[in-house]
Amino acid sequence: MRVLVIDDDALVSSSLKTILEADPDIQVVAIGNNGFDAIELYKSHRPDIILMDIRMDGMTGIEAAEKIIASDPDAKILFLTTFSDDEYIIKALRLGSKGYILKQRFDSIIPSLKTAYLGQNVYGEEIIGKLPSLLKEDDKAGLENYGLTERELETISHVAEGLSNKEISEIMYLSEGTVRNYISTILEKLELRDRTQLAIFYYKKRG
Amino acid sequence: MRVLVIDDDALVSSSLKTILEADPDIQVVAIGNNGFDAIELYKSHRPDIILMDIRMDGMTGIEAAEKIIASDPDAKILFLTTFSDDEYIIKALRLGSKGYILKQRFDSIIPSLKTAYLGQNVYGEEIIGKLPSLLKEDDKAGLENYGLTERELETISHVAEGLSNKEISEIMYLSEGTVRNYISTILEKLELRDRTQLAIFYYKKRG
DNA sequence: GAAAAAAGGTGACATTTGTCATGATCATTA
DNA sequence: TAATGATCATGACAAATGTCACCTTTTTTC
Numbered sequence: 001m002r003v004l005v006i007d008d009d010a011l012v013s014s015s016l017k018t019i020l021e022a023d024p025d026i027q028v029v030a031i032g033n034n035g036f037d038a039i040e041l042y043k044s045h046r047p048d049i050i051l052m053d054i055r056m057d058g059m060t061g062i063e064a065a066e067k068i069i070a071s072d073p074d075a076k077i078l079f080l081t082t083f084s085d086d087e088y089i090i091k092a093l094r095l096g097s098k099g100y101i102l103k104q105r106f107d108s109i110i111p112s113l114k115t116a117y118l119g120q121n122v123y124g125e126e127i128i129g130k131l132p133s134l135l136k137e138d139d140k141a142g143l144e145n146y147g148l149t150e151r152e153l154e155t156i157s158h159v160a161e162g163l164s165n166k167e168i169s170e171i172m173y174l175s176e177g178t179v180r181n182y183i184s185t186i187l188e189k190l191e192l193r194d195r196t197q198l199a200i201f202y203y204k205k206r207g
Numbered sequence: 208m209r210v211l212v213i214d215d216d217a218l219v220s221s222s223l224k225t226i227l228e229a230d231p232d233i234q235v236v237a238i239g240n241n242g243f244d245a246i247e248l249y250k251s252h253r254p255d256i257i258l259m260d261i262r263m264d265g266m267t268g269i270e271a272a273e274k275i276i277a278s279d280p281d282a283k284i285l286f287l288t289t290f291s292d293d294e295y296i297i298k299a300l301r302l303g304s305k306g307y308i309l310k311q312r313f314d315s316i317i318p319s320l321k322t323a324y325l326g327q328n329v330y331g332e333e334i335i336g337k338l339p340s341l342l343k344e345d346d347k348a349g350l351e352n353y354g355l356t357e358r359e360l361e362t363i364s365h366v367a368e369g370l371s372n373k374e375i376s377e378i379m380y381l382s383e384g385t386v387r388n389y390i391s392t393i394l395e396k397l398e399l400r401d402r403t404q405l406a407i408f409y410y411k412k413r414g
Numbered sequence: 415g416a417a418a419a420a421a422g423g424t425g426a427c428a429t430t431t432g433t434c435a436t437g438a439t440c441a442t443t444a
Numbered sequence: 445t446a447a448t449g450a451t452c453a454t455g456a457c458a459a460a461t462g463t464c465a466c467c468t469t470t471t472t473t474c
Contacts, residue, residue: 063378066361149420162404165461178422184462194430194462196403197369203410356450372431385452391432401432401460 001025001117004047006032006064007080008056016051016109023110035059035067042068042075049076049117051109054088062091069095078116080109146189155182159195160202208232208324211254213239213271214287215263223258223316230317242266249275249282256283256324258316261295269298276302285323287316350412353396362389366402367409 003020005028007013017028030041034056042050050068054061061079068075077097081088112122148156151172158168165183169176183195192198210227212235214220224235236252239245241263249257257275261268272284286299319329350360358379365375372390376383390402399405 059378070357070361151421159403160407162400162407164401174421175423177424180460180462181423181464182421184464187462193369194371196366196406199403200367200369200406200410203407358451381451382453384454387430387432388434388452391434394432 001049001113002027002029002045002047003113004028004030004032004038004041004045004050004052006034006038006041006050006052006056006061008033008053012053019106020051020110020113026110026113035061035064038064039067042072049078049113051078051080051113054079054081054092060088062088062095065092065095065097069097076116078113078122148186148189152182152186152189155179156186156198156202159183160199162199208256208320209234209236209252209254210320211235211237211239211245211248211252211257211259213241213245213248213257213259213263213268215240215260219260226313227258227317227320233317233320242268242271245271246274249279256285256320258285258287258320261286261288261299267295269295269302272299272302283323285320285329350409355393355396359389359393359396362386363393363405363409366390367406369406 003026005013005016005020007016010033013031013033017031020026020028029045029047032038032041035058038050038052038061041047050065052061052064065075065077065079068077077095079088079092079097115122154172155168158171163171165176165179168174169179172179183198187193187195187198190198190201192201210233212220212223212227214223217240220238220240224238227233227235236254237248239248242265245257245259245268248254257272259268259271268286272282272286275282275284284302286295288295322329350363355363361379362375365378370378372383372386375381376386379386381389390405394400394402394405397405397408399408
């Protein structure tokens with residue numbers, strides 16, 4: 001089994017190589033440090049399976065996986081991560097990638113790799129346990145704890161309706177400039193960048 | 208363990224009662240034939256767990272489960288179905304209900320019930336195996352009938368992540384101008400006005 | 415009663431976004 | 445072969461957006 005290892009922590013990736021190659025069935029064909037490496041090395045080496053970190057600088061493992069799967073729908077990718085990062089689990093599953101395992105469980109990496117190689121899906125216990133809450137829409141704590149004023153909350157709901165500043169100003173009987181100021185303040189409070197991110201934030205919280 | 212059994216096939220529900228009560232730990236407190244029964248009998252008997260068919264006349268098991276969970280968020284519900292009906296699996300998972308098992312496997316019903324009773328989630332092998340493709344289909348659902356190209360769909364998902372044109376262009380290896388053109392085309396195809404409405408559209412099509 | 419918070423405003427400014435015209439390449443299809 | 449559709453690109457332009465500095469007036473709160 002030819003494996004491609006991608007991890008932005010060189011210590012981790014080289015440790016993985018050592019661990020994996022202790023098994024006679026496994027050969028690490030290359031090591032990369034980011035999503036771009038993953039794409040290039042996959043093309044040039046055509047490994048049987050990719051073992052990749054999710055959180056990386058520049059391009060996340062998920063994004064790299066998207067591109068790789070776009071070019072080769074049969075690509076097998078096993079994700080590694082330090083903690084089970086909720087927002088990524090769904091994305092990883094959506095990709096149809098083979099499994100998602102946690103970095104802590106070093107002893108489970110090799111068996112998981114072999115299982116994935118055989119075409120089976122591998123999901124850690126942690127993942128399965130989290131599925132319902134991930135899919136459930138109630139992980140919305142609400143917008144109430146961000147120090148937002150009444151008028152700001154009102155403004156947010158209009159942004160989430162897809163209205164422009166001008167339209168919002170007409171509905172709320174305000175000048176367009178005031179609406180812009182409100183949104184600017186909201187963005188700062190919520191640590192967001194633009195109205196699109198605000199709308200997304202809103203829908204992730206509420207639905 | 209006090210169980211409520213709901214199945215619109217009287218033969219099935221009475222068979223289930225017989226099978227379940229062969230176990231000394233289990234007591235079937237009531238039997239219902241539809242979703243309305245489920246809600247009423249849950250209120251009046253307060254069983255530890257409900258074993259319910261998904262496909263039923265009038266109200267599906269899913270709908271009944273929604274109402275029951277709305278009134279008692281801790282309600283434990285285990286679904287039964289003749290075949291693993293894709294469209295319902297996601298809905299059942301979203302409810303956070305305890306598991307989803309297949310009717311054929313009579314021998315697994317009792318162990319599953321006991322596991323669910325202990326608060327663990329129970330998913331049949333078939334379900335786990337289908338998750339990726341289910342989520343994937345769920346992903347494309349809704350966006351498919353608008354004549355969007357692959358690259359356009361890819362672009363949409365990035366917009367829905369809250370990325371700017373510049374960021375999208377870097378990820379997709381495109382010029383910023385191309386991304387703008389893509390989005391412009393997408394907006395026209397979907398009859399939307401700006402990227403915020405696009406993100407909202409995206410999130411309304413799924414969770 | 416003073417201070418703070420909320421509500422509302424203006425004008426200027428840089429950036430982002432969306433549109434349009436126009437062109438190129440490549441693969442598929444009629 | 446010709447036509448189409450998907451892909452990718454430019455440059456120019458107008459409109460929308462977000463930020464900043466700086467105001468006023470009420471309402472709450474200390």
